[in-house]
Amino acid sequence: MNELNEKESQAVEEETLQAEEEHKEEVVVEGNAAESEEEAAEDEGTAAQKEIEDLRNRLLRTQADYDNFRRRSREEKEAAAKYRSQAVIEALLPVIDNFERALLVKPETDEAKSLLQGMEMVYRQFQDTLKNEGVEVIETVGQTFDPHLHQAVMQVEEPEFESNQIVEELQKGYKLKDRVLRPSMVKVNA
Template identity: 70%
Template sequence: MDKKNSTAQEEVVEKMEQTVEPEASETEAADELVENGPVEEAHETKEESDPVNELEQKLEETTNRLLRVQADYDNFRRRTRLEKEADAKYRSQQLAEELLPALDNFERALMITPEAEETKNLLKGMEMVYRQIKDALNREGIEVIETVGQVFDPHVHQAVMQVETDEYEKNVVVEELQKGYKLKDRVIRPAMVKVNS
């Protein structure tokens, strides 16, 4: 009986040792904990540094995007202001372009020499209307481009003929075939001219 008891006791002790004794992998993890500190803490510090970096990158991206939007908005405002100034400056250009052919016809009509008294009175009335139109255009900044005797300028003159004459120097406008007009600093219609070659 004593042998049975001692063998039973030995079996119980063995079982207890097995349940109490940790496996090798558990002991290795415990040793690592002692040597390196808690594994969770290492992960936490790594996770904490990642969100900080991510937030810094997002802040930098947002700042850059905000600066680009601000620059775009400033450019838009400047462009809009310049367009408004140009619109105000050249607001009468379209009207002038439409009136110029009528002005040309007035000038042609005024070139006739009237013989009858009625025609002379009609011509005087036409001259008054012509002067009023010209004055209105001048008030808007529309001027006639000077031609005869001026050096040929391709920006304001359109040469349709070349002639040779001793009266003028080379590359000088000899005759005006159609008046040219400019609105402030912009050419509405170049003058058609003959140039001395």
């Protein structure tokens, strides 16, 4: 019986050792699983953090795009208001030219003088209205030639003028605020 007890005792010991080893393996596996779960949670947290940062950057870019759009729209509206009368004024420039030619006529009768005075009054009123809209005549004679403001149609040699200086204006030029409506046609000294 002793032998039987010894065998049983040995079998119990082996089972105990085996159970302990299995328990150790389970603890290691559980530990590894816990570590894997922690790493997975950290990876998820990092991924979520990256996604949050990406969404934040996209939001900031969208907000900047919207602000730029609003600024451009405001500038376009201001420019449209600033130059709203440009098309009408450009259409009236030939009328102004004809008015000025008519005013150069020398009247011979009292009736013609009276008509000329009336035309001068209308012309001055017309000029005042254009000035109130921001229309200016481009200065020419005696000025240095500027290709942005003047159109040289002739080049002459005049000793009393410096080189590249405007000698004569052939047709008036006009600006609307800071925009050239029509450049002045001029003769330039060589």
